[in-house]
Amino acid sequence: MMARAPAILSCVLIAGLLTRADAANQAVTHVIVIEGVKFTPEVLTLKRGDWVQWINKDPFPHTATAKGVFDSHSIASGGTWKYRVRSVGDIDYVCTFHPNMVAKLHIEQ
C-alpha cells in the first residue's frame, strides 16, 4: 500500500499537468492588423484566456492601449505585441499616438 502511494500521487500530478496543457492548447491567438491608421478588425470577439497579437504594418509606430488594463507602448513599424485576456466583458482601446484610432475587444467566458 505504502509503495503505491507515490505512484498514485504521480498519476494525479500528471493528470493535473495534462489538464493545464489542454487548457493552454485551447487558447487561441487572434491577430489584429494595424494598417492605414486603423485596427482591423475594429471589434474582436474572443474568449477569456485567448491571446491577441497586434501586427503593425504601417510605416510608423502605434500603440494598443486600454487605460488601466493594458498598454503595448510603442509598437514599431513591422513590430508585434501580444496580450492575454483574463477578464470578461468589453475593453475599449486606442492608439495613444493617433487618438482617432479606436477599437474594442469583446471577451466572452
Place this chain on the structure above:
Amino acid sequence: MKAAAALIVSLLGTSAAMTADLNDAQIAAIVVAADQVDIDAGKLAEHRAHRATVKSFAKQMVVDHGGVNKQAVALVTKLKVTPQDNPTSQTLTAGGADNIKNLKTLHGAAFDKAYVDHEVAYHQQAIDLIDASLIPSAQNAELKALLVAVRPAFVGHLQHAQQIQATLKP
C-alpha cells in the same frame, strides 16, 4: 491664418491641374516633397506650439511622415527610379517654405491656430492630389500600391487635425 490656408489650397489646386501626365519619377518627387513639407512644419511646431495637444500632433507628423518618406525612398531605390523635380513638387516645396515663414512670425494661440488650420488644408489637398493625380498616373504597380497604402494615413492625420482644430478658438 485663413490667408495661409487659402494659399495652400490654391497652390495645391493649381498643381493638381498640372499633374495630368505625371511619370513615376515625378510622382516619387511629389511624395517626398509632400512629406518633407509636413516634417519641416512639424519640427517647428513641436517646439513652438503652445498647447500640449498641438505639440503632440506636430511630433506625430514628424514621426509619421518620416516613416512614409523612408518607405517611399526605399521603394524608389529598389525600383531604380530617381525622383524628378516637377512643377507640382516645386509648388509644394515653395508653399511649405511660405508656411514656415508665416509661422515664424506667430506665437502662442495664434501660432497653434495657424499651424493646425494649415495642417487641415494641407492634408485635405494632399488626399485630393493622391486621388485625382498620383494614384491614376502611377505606372509601376508597387508605387501605386504604396500610394493606396499611405492614403489612409493622410485621412487619419486630417481627422486628427480637425479634432484639434475644433478645440481652438477662432
